[in-house]
Structure formats: structure tokens, C-alpha cells
Amino acid sequence: MHRKSSRLAFLALLMILALLATQCAAPPAQQPAAPAAPAGEEASQAPAAAEKPFAGTELVLASMTDQYVAAFQYLIPLFEEETGIKVTLDPLGYVDLYQKLTADFVGHTGNYDLMTVDIVWTGEYAANGYTLPLDDFMERDKDQLALDDIMPVSWTLGEWEGKHWAYPLAGYANVLNYRKDVFAEKGLEPPKTQEQLLEYAKMLNDPENDFYGIALLGAKGPAVAQDYMVFVQQHGSSILDENGKPAINTPKNVEILEFFGKLFDYAPPGATDYWWDQRETAFRSGKVAMMEGWSIARAGYENPEISSVVGKVDIALAPVAEGMEPKYGFGGWGIGINADSENAEAAWEFIKWLTSPEIQKEWIRHDGAPIRRSTLEDPELNQEYPWFPVLLESFEKGDGDYRPRIPEYSIIQDALGTTVNAYLVGEMTAQEALDQAQAQVEAALK
Amino acid sequence: MKRLVQALRNVERHYLLLLAPLLVFVVAIAIYPLLFSVSISFFKYRLTDPTQTKTFLGLANYITAFQDEQVRKALANTLVFVFGTVTTELTVGLGLALLLSAETRLMQFIRSWLLMPMAIPPLVVGLVWRSLYNVDFGVIPYYLKLLGFDLGRGPLGESATAMAAVILVDLWEWSPLLMVIFLAGLKSLPSEPYEAARVDGANRWQRFIHITLPLLQPVFLVGLLLRTMQSFKVFDIIYATTAGGPGTTTTVLNYHIYTVGMTFFNMGYAAALANILLVVVAILSILYVMVLEQRQL
Numbered sequence: 061m062h063r064k065s066s067r068l069a070f071l072a073l074l075m076i077l078a079l080l081a082t083q084c085a086a087p088p089a090q091q092p093a094a095p096a097a098p099a100g101e102e103a104s105q106a107p108a109a110a111e112k113p114f115a116g117t118e119l120v121l122a123s124m125t126d127q128y129v130a131a132f133q134y135l136i137p138l139f140e141e142e143t144g145i146k147v148t149l150d151p152l153g154y155v156d157l158y159q160k161l162t163a164d165f166v167g168h169t170g171n172y173d174l175m176t177v178d179i180v181w182t183g184e185y186a187a188n189g190y191t192l193p194l195d196d197f198m199e200r201d202k203d204q205l206a207l208d209d210i211m212p213v214s215w216t217l218g219e220w221e222g223k224h225w226a227y228p229l230a231g232y233a234n235v236l237n238y239r240k241d242v243f244a245e246k247g248l249e250p251p252k253t254q255e256q257l258l259e260y261a262k263m264l265n266d267p268e269n270d271f272y273g274i275a276l277l278g279a280k281g282p283a284v285a286q287d288y289m290v291f292v293q294q295h296g297s298s299i300l301d302e303n304g305k306p307a308i309n310t311p312k313n314v315e316i317l318e319f320f321g322k323l324f325d326y327a328p329p330g331a332t333d334y335w336w337d338q339r340e341t342a343f344r345s346g347k348v349a350m351m352e353g354w355s356i357a358r359a360g361y362e363n364p365e366i367s368s369v370v371g372k373v374d375i376a377l378a379p380v381a382e383g384m385e386p387k388y389g390f391g392g393w394g395i396g397i398n399a400d401s402e403n404a405e406a407a408w409e410f411i412k413w414l415t416s417p418e419i420q421k422e423w424i425r426h427d428g429a430p431i432r433r434s435t436l437e438d439p440e441l442n443q444e445y446p447w448f449p450v451l452l453e454s455f456e457k458g459d460g461d462y463r464p465r466i467p468e469y470s471i472i473q474d475a476l477g478t479t480v481n482a483y484l485v486g487e488m489t490a491q492e493a494l495d496q497a498q499a500q501v502e503a504a505l506k
Numbered sequence: 507m508k509r510l511v512q513a514l515r516n517v518e519r520h521y522l523l524l525l526a527p528l529l530v531f532v533v534a535i536a537i538y539p540l541l542f543s544v545s546i547s548f549f550k551y552r553l554t555d556p557t558q559t560k561t562f563l564g565l566a567n568y569i570t571a572f573q574d575e576q577v578r579k580a581l582a583n584t585l586v587f588v589f590g591t592v593t594t595e596l597t598v599g600l601g602l603a604l605l606l607s608a609e610t611r612l613m614q615f616i617r618s619w620l621l622m623p624m625a626i627p628p629l630v631v632g633l634v635w636r637s638l639y640n641v642d643f644g645v646i647p648y649y650l651k652l653l654g655f656d657l658g659r660g661p662l663g664e665s666a667t668a669m670a671a672v673i674l675v676d677l678w679e680w681s682p683l684l685m686v687i688f689l690a691g692l693k694s695l696p697s698e699p700y701e702a703a704r705v706d707g708a709n710r711w712q713r714f715i716h717i718t719l720p721l722l723q724p725v726f727l728v729g730l731l732l733r734t735m736q737s738f739k740v741f742d743i744i745y746a747t748t749a750g751g752p753g754t755t756t757t758v759l760n761y762h763i764y765t766v767g768m769t770f771f772n773m774g775y776a777a778a779l780a781n782i783l784l785v786v787v788a789i790l791s792i793l794y795v796m797v798l799e800q801r802q803l
Contacts, residue, residue, distance in 0.1 A: 159768055166553045166771075188556045278663075280751025330641035332752060333663040341643060467556075474769050482753030485665050504770065 114406040115144025121174040121410075122161060124393060125151045127356050128230050131428035138422075139413055145406050147174075154178075154282070158470075165190040170400035173407045177226040177394040179217050179460055180469045186220035187467040191396035194224045197408045206417055206432075214431040216460025218394030226394025227411045230429035232354040233378075233454030234290055234389030237361070240374040242349050250376035254294055257350070257379045258319065261326040264349040273326030275342040275351040278484050279335045285476035286463060290352060291320045293462030296384040299472065300464050306472060306501045309494035317483060317490040324484055332484045344369060352378055354391065355451050356429045375447050377454060390458030392429060430455075468505055475500040547778035553771035560774075567778035577779065579754050580762040583669070587758055588737040590673040591680070595733055596726070598677060599684025604714075606685070607692050621686070623679045632746025635675045636662065639747070662748050665755045672756055675743050680736070684729045691725030692718075724797065731794040735787050759783055 121136075123129055129151050136147045150172070152160060158181070164171050165188065177185060185191050198205060210228055218226025236257075238250050242264060251257040261273030277287035292299055295316045301307035324331055328342055343351040344360070344367040360366055361373045380386050395414070397407045413419060420428075420435045425444070430436050436452040464472065475497040483493035547568070550561040571577050602620065606613045623631065641647045641660025650657060658664050661671040699717045708716070741760040744750060750757030750765075760783065767776030 162554065162771065184554065188554060279749070280753070281749050328642045329658060330643075330647075330660045330663055332659045333640070338640065338642075345643070347642065467554075470769055474765065478751070478754060481751050485659060485663065485752035487665055487753040487755070504772075 112144040114403075114409055116146075117144075117403050117406040118146045118148065119173040119403055119407055119410060120148045120150060120171060122150045122152055122157060122172040122176065124157050124176045124178070125153055126176075126230070126393070127360070127427040128393070128423075128429060129427075131423050131426035134426040135414065135419065135422060139410060143406075143409060143413070145409065147410060161190075164398065165400070168400050170398055170402065172398050173401040173403050174410060175396055175398065176229060177218060177396045179391050179394065180463045180465055180473070182216070182218055182220050182225060182394070183464075183466040183469060185396065186223065186225045189399055191225045192399050192401070192404055194218075194227055194397070194408070194411075198224060201408075201412060204412065204416075206434075209417065209432045209434050210415075211431060211433055211436070211455045211458075213390050213455050213458035213460055216390065216458075216465070217392055217431070218396065220465070226396035227415060228392075228431040229395040229415070230356065230393045231390065231431045231455060231458075232356050232392040232429055233451050233458060234352060234391070235355050235358070235375045235450060235454060236350060236352050236378050237343060237358070237373060237375050238350045239346075239348075239369065239372055241372045250374070251350075251379045252377075253379050253382045254291075254319070255382055258323060258326075261323060261350060265326040267329075270347065272328045272342075272348045273350065274323055275334065275339045275348040276320075276323060276327045276331050277334050277336065277339055278324065278327070278332035278481065279338075280481040281335075281477040282473055283335045283477070284332075284481045284484070285473045288317065288320055288476060288480045289463050290378075290389050291323075292316050293387065293389050293459060294378060294384075295319070295381040296387075298462070298464075299476075300466075304464075304466065306468075306498065306505070308472070308476070308501065309491070309498040314490045314494055317480065317494060320480075321484060321490065332481065346372075355447075355454070356392075356427075358447055359427065359445065375450050377450060386457050387459040387462075388454040388457050389462050390455065390460040391463070468501070471504045472497075472501050475504075543777040543780060546774050547781050549774045551772075551774035553773055563774070567775050568782070570775070571778055571782060576754070576757075576762060577759070580757050580759045583754070583756060584738060584740075584758040584760075586669060587673060587676075587740060587756075588734055590669070591676045591737045591740075592730060592733045594673065594677050595681050595684050596729055598681040599729065600688050600722075600726075602681065602685040603688035603692055607689060617685075617689075620682045622682075624682050626679070628679060628742035629746050631675060631679050632743045635678075636747045639671060659752075663752055665752050668748055668752055668755045672743060672747055675747060676737070676740065679743070680733065684733065687725060687729045687732075688722070691722050695721050724800070727797050728794070731790055731797060735790045735794065738783065738787050738790070 121132070123132055129149070132149050136149060140146055157176070158178075161172065161175055163169075175191075177191065198207070211231065214228035214231045215224075217228040217231065218224055236250060243250065246264070248260060248263075251260050257274070263273070265271075265273035277283040289299065292313060295312070297310070297312045297316055299306060299308050299313065307313075328334075328347060330338070331342075334342070339351060339353065340357060340360075342348050343353075346369045355375070358375055362370050364370050377386070378388050380388075395411055397404050397411070401407055414423065415431065417432060417434050420430070420432055421438065421441060424430060424435060424441055430448075430451065433452075435441060436448050436455065442448045463469065479488065479493040479497040479500075482488045483490055488496070546560075548562060548564060550563050550567075606617050606620075626634075638644050638646050639661045641657050641663060644660075647657050647660055661667050695718065699721070700713060703713050703717055739760055740758055741764060744756055744758055744761050745764070748756045750761045759779070763776050763779045763783065766772050766779060
């Protein structure tokens, strides 16, 4: 009897404790902290005369593990020496980065002071005020920033409805990488139009010898969604209508999806499972003749440690559909300051230092990516990176909005990521795939 | 209520004191999140919603879940996965146990090596197999192609083979666990029935069918329930190999919940889905506990 009642009491206690816990910890319905920049005030208080005003401050930077991580690793010690600010780098993969940052923002934990912000997160970050608008800082320090030197398209890395939620960090142009040896052998020039791209992919495809026309991203998820959007852009279409509402399943987009599917006939058989790294492997191992991709990977093809096509590669402007006003896909990363950061001033120092024209040259030399005209036109850098003129032209006609930077981007990407992949493996027709993506997006936005 | 209070008083104080740290721990780690997830499953609650509004929906999330085409597909996929992994793993596990039950040094050696896959985190297992399976660079397709097989988009890329391919990964990782369970079962079998059977002239196959299998039945049930529960919750292997693809061929329920919760941050709906999964797994675990207790009697 005694045992039974004590067990009962135990259970009762457990329930009471649990209830208490829920009561205490019920999250207060939180209004998003209005991210009115407190920056200006702080600045006036800071001893401007001191040489290292922020010495001893510690910053944590969450960075995507793109090539530019190497540049961060090289430059951060220099910055620490110069300013006395300590910067801890936390390199994270794409999905991890997005999720960790979101958790940090939503929970207002302020673990990260600085973060690399993918161009497509801009709208979402702005709508939620996750990062600090940098306009006050920029206005205050405009004399030191050489703002006019930053390529206009670079501003899409963080600008949203007139405010800057991230500062341009690394601009990527979508370019065509091709095997110049293979093209020379056949007496071909790199394709200028999408129609030629398909034609050449077909012509150069040689599966008997394990050589294929083109490498593409086909893996379910962000990979296939983003690659499809590249082709939508290159055919002059969009997945938003003129009012900015999702219009995924237009006849034009269905046609483009079918074109995209045809290209896969001339891609390595595993391409429907390619993520960015496998596509890179395919190109670097010399399995394919062409690959569209981000310009930041270009330097790596000349590195014999990771590439077996050293000296056999060149880049050209990405082909666009015949008769279309040339526009080139633009992407990359901005760098933002957490709205919950207590070290916004020091974090801004870092951004300012990193994006200054002088440091930008070192940034490029250690696998960073350009944002400034002066960098792209720099004679020394042009000597070291002979493909810079292609980049400059791509940047000048860059389109940073082909992947809609709207707050709902991740929903569109996920829907397309599943259905386009399903189309490519023959589970759906192109029309069904886009109809379903459209329906999923509409349902999620309700 | 009065009785409860009375009962509480009856408890010796120092018991409570000793239990307190554990209680706090359990409440913080298990009970509170559970209650929280139940409570938010009644709301429309999106973490990334700029206005951070929570709208009370009642049971709407659960009703949507049962009507949601994607959830049904995911549930169907989960059932295929569970059936595929559990049946093959039980068979292979039993086979390995019978094969390796002898107490020779060689057998002990092989047995301990066979435990390796279990010690590797499933995420790593998934990544390793993803590269092994890769049709353009991977080892497995390389040899299969030499043997003249046409692999198309590769084991993970073809809708027809993707599910079987991930089941094989799971089989590789978890069969050893069942082997261990069956080995323990085999060791604890009484020897008398075998002696009696031998006297009666039963051959090995007859002894296996009529003695070993019936006697192993409770062990079988333990293995079955344990693996069914784990298979229902599978996530890491799918995440690392196919991400639920191609299309939605290998999107299991837990992966779908992850997408809803961690990509869309649609927490209310994700919580409702997770609770449905929880009920399924809870029923299985109650069965499991009942079986275990029965064995001890």
C-alpha cells in the first residue's frame, strides 16, 4: 500500500513540476525588437581619438564554407593586429548556417555578431529585422567607404526596399566554364546563346568514352531549384509576375523546364543527384565539356591539387536565349550585423576594413570574390586573373533578382527543389511539376 | 485531490530530495519540450513570421495533416522503409547469429568486427554510402558497370531503386544489432530439447524450425519492436543520402517534419506531425515494454 501511494505521489509531483515549468517558460509573445539603429549615439560617445577604440572586443563571425573562408582565415589575424578586436570565425555549411542563424535571431540569443548573408535571404532578413540596417553607419562614414566604387549590382547583396541589411561581401557572376582544349579540337567557339548551348552539349556528349556535354545541378533541394532558376533567367523569364507574386507555372516556364530537362540528356547520368560539390568534381575531373556556375570557383581550376583540367579551362559570358537583352545571373554573399549584437560598432569596423579597396586586393588573392569596380579593373589583379574582364561585364549586366530575394524565397526554393527533381527523374511532367510547385507555394503563403 | 495531497505527505522527504536533480532533469529535457510541442501544435505558429503571431487553430493542424497529400506520401514511404528494413534486418541478423554463434576465436573476431557499422554515426554512414553509390565517381556503380549493369541515374537517382538503396544502407548499419540480440537469445536456449530431438532423429533443419525458432520467438519480438520503432524515426540516413529524393520517393515522415519545421519554420504544423509520429512510436514502445516484462515473468 505504502509503495503504491508513493508512486502516485511521485507522478503527481512530476505533473506539478511539469506544469510549473510550462508556466514559467511560456514564451512571452514577443514583438520583434524594432531594429532602430542605436549606432549613431554610441559612436558619438566612443573616444574617437583613441587609436584602438575597440581593443579587446570579441566578435563572432558565422561564415558560409565557400571559398572565401580561406580569405577570412588569412585576413582576420591582420585585422586583429590592427584594431585589437578579436574575431572568432565559425565556418558552417549552407543548411547549418541558415538554421543556426535563424535560431540565433528568433531566440534573440545574439551568439553571432557578424554573419555572411546569402543574397536570397535579404528579403527575409529585412522583413524580420534580423540584421541591423547599416544606413546610419554608411551615412556617417561615407567619406571612408568609396561607395561609388562598389558595383551597382553588388548592392543586391543585402539591399532591400531602400535599406541595407547586409553589406556587399562577395559577388558571384554566373559564367560558362568550358574546356578550351575540347572546343579548339572541334573548332568551336563557346556558345553565345542557350540554343547553341544545347546544340554543343549534344555535339560534345560522348558517353561511350565517359565524357559528357554539360554538368548541371539535379539534386533534390536547393541545388536543382537554383539551377532551374538560372535557366529561367537566361531565357528571359521569371518565377514572379509583374506584381511580385509567385507565377511559377507559366507556359514559358514550363517550356524552359523542358529545355532544362533536355540538357540533362547530355549530362553525366548521375547529374540528377548532383549537389554543387559533385558538379564541381565532374568538371574538375575532366568529365564534362561545359558547366555554368559561380565565378568564384574559377581560380580553383588552375590548382593542380584539386583539378585535373589545369590550363584547359576558360570562362565566357553565360549564354542567354536568342534575341534576349543580355542579363547575367548574379549572386553571392553580403555580410550583416546581428540586430541583437552588443558589439555593432566593432562589427562595423570589421566590415569597413574588409571591404576597403586596399584590403579587397588581398581578399581576392586569398580566394575571396569581388564587389568593387576598382578591384575588377585593377591591372595587377587582371594580370593574375585574366578572366576578370568577363566578370566585369557579367557584373555590369548582372541580375541579382533572378532568384527572388523576397521573404518567402525558402518556400519557393523548397517547392521547386522537390518537383523539378521529380520531373527530371521522370516522376512528373514539366507542367505537373510546376503546377504542384505553384500550389505548394500558394498554400504555404496563405 | 485530497488523496493526492495525503499521498504526497506520506512520501519520505529524503527520497524526494534525492530524486530532485533527476526530476528537474527529466522535466527540463523530456517533459517540458513534450508539453510545449503539444501546446504549439494547436496554433498557427511560424518562427520566421515577422509579426510573431500565434493564432489558435484547435485541431486544425491535425486535420490538415491527415488530408495533406505530402504527409500521406511520406507516411506510405515510411511504412515501406520500416517494412523493408525490419524484415531484411531480422533475417540477416538471425542468419549472422546462427553462422557466427560458435565460440571459436575466429568467430569472436569476426563478430566484433561486424559491430563496427553500429558504432559509426548514421550521418557519416549516409555520407559514405552516398559517395559509394555515386554513379559517376562511386565504387559500387564502377564495378556494377564492369559487370554490364545499366545503372541509369544511379542507385540513389532512380526512383525505382532509391528506396531499396537506402534500405540497404540501414541494413548494413543495423543488422549487427539484431545479430547481437539473437546471439544473446541463442546462448540462453536450454539444451534439453535439442538432446531430446537428436534422440528422436530430427535433422538440423527440423531442429531449427521446430525448436530454435519457437524458442527464439520472444527475442524475435524484442528485435522486431526495437527496430520498428527506430525505423519509424529514421532521419539521418535519408538526410545524408537522398534528402528524400528523387522527387519524394524516399521522403519519410520524419524527414518531412524536418522540412516543415526547419526549412519553413512552421512550428505549429511540424509539432502536430511530430506528435502523430510520437503516438505511433509510443504505441510500439508500450508493446515493447509489455513484451520485455512478460519475458521476465
